[in-house]
Amino acid sequence: xxxxxxxxxxxxxxxxxxxxxxxxxxxxxxxxxxxxxxxxxxxxxxxxxxxxxxxxxxxxxxxxxxxxxxxxxxxxxxxxx
Amino acid sequence: xxxxxxxxxxxxxxxxxxxxxxxxxxxxxxxxxxxxxxxxxxxxxxxxxxxxxxxxxxxxxxxxxxxxxxxxxxxxxxxxx
Numbered sequence: 001x002x003x004x005x006x007x008x009x010x011x012x013x014x015x016x017x018x019x020x021x022x023x024x025x026x027x028x029x030x031x032x033x034x035x036x037x038x039x040x041x042x043x044x045x046x047x048x049x050x051x052x053x054x055x056x057x058x059x060x061x062x063x064x065x066x067x068x069x070x071x072x073x074x075x076x077x078x079x080x081x
Numbered sequence: 082x083x084x085x086x087x088x089x090x091x092x093x094x095x096x097x098x099x100x101x102x103x104x105x106x107x108x109x110x111x112x113x114x115x116x117x118x119x120x121x122x123x124x125x126x127x128x129x130x131x132x133x134x135x136x137x138x139x140x141x142x143x144x145x146x147x148x149x150x151x152x153x154x155x156x157x158x159x160x161x162x
Binding site for chain 1: 114117118147
């Protein structure tokens with residue numbers, strides 16, 4: 001039983017209003033030293049088998065099909081220890 | 082200029098309808114082998130200095146104040162290579 005993480009973030013060239021709102025709120029709350037914030041999504045997938053090459057290829061297809069909009073988003077897959 | 086990642090996930094005991102919807106959609110799309118899905122948020126913070134202990138303590142406070150609702154969410158902070 002492996003756990004796989006899929007991180008989905010807007011592509012760098014796509015405007016991220018949620019992240020900008022957070023970046024602008026931070027100084028008002030007294031926090032300094034953050035120059036940029038980007039917000040994305042994180043998916044934890046519990047597999048019923050090992051995270052072998054076939055399983056990760058499946059996860060990649062799930063990410064392309066369902067978890068990410070690859071027109072505007074990038075995704076990264078990693079196996080959690 | 083360091084980049085810090087804050088992962089925010091619903092606590093395990095909190096129901097995650099978004100994750101459940103994904104888990105139920107996967108078999109309909111022909112994907113098997115995933116027993117559970119949890120969806121959370123991922124924040125990328127660009128710092129204007131190094132990710133030293135003081136900066137990470139600040140980020141922890143930001144997460145508690147703004148990024149996560151600690152009543153129902155857990156968060157994890159890590160420095161990106």
